[in-house]
Amino acid sequence: MKKVLVILAVVMMTTLQAQEIKQVAQISVNGVGEVKVVPDxxxxxxxxxxxxxxxxxxxxxxxxxxxxxxxxxxxxxxxxxxxxxxxxxxxxxxxxxxxxxxxxxxxxxxxxxxxxxxxxxxxxxxxxxxxxxxxxxxxxSSSLSKYESEARKLAMKDAKMKAEDYVSVLGQKVGRALTISDNSQNYRPQPVVYARMMKTEMSDMATPRETVAAGEIKITANVSVSFLLE
Missing domain, CATH: 3.30.70.2970 (Protein of unknown function (DUF541), domain 2)
Structure with a gap:
């Protein structure tokens, strides 16, 4: 009988703890960071x-x-x-x-x-x-890793700013981050203005020509963050 009571007590404590976890005030938002770079x-x-x-x-x-x-x-x-x-x-x-x-x-x-x-x-x-x-x-860009890092930091700042905007009317404050998920797609950034294909005719080879518009590339980061509310 005592064993049964102990098991019931443990179950009740676990249930209460689970309820307490569910009742923690928090906010979940997405943040986006973007860095535009001229390719080199x-x-x-x-x-x-x-x-x-x-x-x-x-x-x-x-x-x-x-x-x-x-x-x-x-x-x-x-x-x-x-x-x-x-x-x-x-x-x-x-x-x-x-x-x-x-x-x-x-x-x-x-x-x-x-x-x-x-x-x-x-x-x-x-x-x-x-x-x-x-x-x-x-x-x-030869400095892709550097700009990816900048984009990630901007994404986190964007997420925190959104969270602060949402809770500002509630008289609450944004606390520490509970979870952070990186949702950035694993792909190489493409130029906004792509290359124009060069002419295959070689009749004007002696004349200097510009046949490419490199434009700029966008390096983006996307995160999902859950913040504790104070």
């Missing part, structure tokens, strides 16, 4: 694509074009760590109507341009030496 570098993904009926010949031509592209990149004094082969492929293409097989060879390079003033010169060189497909141009 770009990552280019570009491909040399070659087609033909002989697999060996197609691969040979593709390799020759890629070699010329790499030589051009080296002449621009890019750091060896700033460019690499991303993907190499040789695929058969079967034409069911003609009942013939052709081959498609591709090599994709990833190049980091840390000085955007070299962007146009590099693009012209890539196309003139054999690149025939620009897959993507992504503008970035």
């Amino acid at each position: 570098q770009a990552t280019i993904s570009a491909t040399v694509e070659t087609k033909g009926v002989n697999a060996k010949e197609v691969k040979k031509i593709n390799d020759t074009q890629v070699e010329a592209v790499l030589k051009m990149i080296k002449k621009m004094n890019l750091a060896p760590t700033d460019y690499k082969t991303q993907r190499v492929a040789l695929n058969p293409q079967y034409d069911y109507e003609k009942k013939k097989t052709s081959y498609n060879a591709t090599q994709t390079l990833e190049i980091i341009v840390r000085d955007l003033s070299k962007y146009d010169e590099l693009m012209d060189g890539l196309v003139s030496q054999g690149i025939n497909k620009i897959n993507n141009v992504e503008f970035q």
